[in-house]
Amino acid sequence: MSEAVLSVAGLRKRYAGEEVVAGIDFEVQAGECFGLLGPNGAGKTTTLKLCLGLIEPDAGEIRLLGRPVPAAAREARQRVGVIPQFDNLDPDFSVRENLQVYGRYFGMKRSDIEARIPQLLEFAGLSGREGAKIQTLSGGMKRRLTLARALVNDPEVVFLDEPTTGLDPQARHLIWERLKSLKQEGKTLLLTTHFLEEAERLCSRLVIMDHGRIIALGSPRELIAKHIEPHVVEVHGPGFETWAEKVRPQAGRIEIVGETAFCYARDEEPVVASLKTEPELIYLHRPANLEDVFLKLTGRDLRD
Amino acid sequence: MGTRIFAAPVLSLRFVHVWARNLLVWRKLAIPSMLGNLADPMIFLFGLGYGLGAMMPAVQGVSYVTFLAGGMVVSSTMYAATFEAMYSAFSRMHQQKTWEGILNAPILLEDVVLGELFWATTKATLSGVSILVVVTVLGVASPSYALAVLPVIVVTGLAFAAVGLAMNALAPNYDFFMYYFTLVITPTSLLSGVFFPIDQLPGSLQAAAAVLPLYHAVALARPLMLGGVPHDILLHLAVPLGYAAVGFYVALVLTRRRLLK
Structure with a gap:
């Protein structure tokens, strides 16, 4: 089998004496949608940030797209898209400018970004809104724009931190459909959620985390069959x-x-x-x- | 943890993307922003210069407004750099989470902090240069060496932007910046010879002034604007540049501690 897209071994992170991530191991294979589930405070978001090289682990090894993290995290992030838990769209810009400026952070040429924008807007259901200010968008539209922004560099892996929290059912279903089509395209997805329904629909495999540890690993069906x-x-x-x-x-x-x-x-x-x-x-x-x-x-x- | 916090910055041209982002935002509001930057120091310069100056004899051989102009160009540069590196950068770092979004892309924190440093310097330079242009055109300052004031404005901007970014990394909220203005920026402008020659001050305060970057900026800008060549040019450039370099590193370490731990 080829090298995993993401592999994590013995990962630990401590904040103020409390171990938020307490020794976890998992591997994500190319093309799968891998879920990190857990109650609030289980260490899901910290795990994502560690895997992106945005915070320093206390112990353990991470390899993302063949590169050691955090040492070569920047190079790895070149081929990754990120949907953070809370939207951080640029409020000083329009929809289109958000995509333009974000593409520049990946070193993309202006003409390449421009060529990509129509399909990104289409994918996000935001065609015709390119001039809209961020403040005028609904929560669902902001989330979809965040998704489009995360795809500006055509990433191989997409990290999603609670992608549908706070959305109404229509908006949530639309995001789910888009994530399924990303899976169809062969992209690897790593998602945290506490929506069990979301994990059941989308994830090929998942781990359940609690108190910084992995307490179960498998496909949704396997976990149901094994534990209940x-x-x-x-x-x-x-x-x-x-x-x-x-x-x-x-x-x-x-x-x-x-x-x-x-x-x-x-x-x-x-x-x-x-x-x-x-x-x-x-x-x-x-x-x-x-x-x-x-x-x-x-x-x-x-x-x- | 710990070692990476103090690691030497990995510098690259990627900072340009962060700088360009801020430029793009500013362009939308450029005119009101420029007028705002210009109005305040101009009111001070001409209010104090002609109002107070009318009651005063010549200062160092020139009219008070001419004396004041040399100090005003660099002190308004200091204020502009400080505002941008604290209030505006804090909005982007803390309120809007713009930095967080940027850091999810293949951009390092050093790129962000360097981009903000150069952006605050750019805005400060615009502010200093616009005053320089106005006083030169009005004949308050001599045009002979006016162009040579530009590098002085730039190093002043770099020094105060770097220190401002270090303060930004420490700030729990916007109110924190008031302490810095009251305890550092206001005394700095009074001790550095902006409003009066510092030989008016007791010796100990004169010695203290010599470590302030603004003192060195004034020591260069004023003679140049009077049409002469300053003494000790290298020393007067080295001190603000030292503040810029050390300030940038301290700002980076403090911001890493704040965001990356």
């Missing part, structure tokens, strides 16, 4: 706890959270059957998803 029962029945309503005690022997695993019983089962038949005789209880029967894995592995406690 295939069926979930969520039950609430008067007397749900009594019901839960009654079905516990046939139910597999039952977790009670507040006013809801989450029943994780290999065989859902007896559970659903027992609910037919309990008209007071409200239930939802669904297949297990990545969110169930995530909550099982990282717990239900709030992270701020």
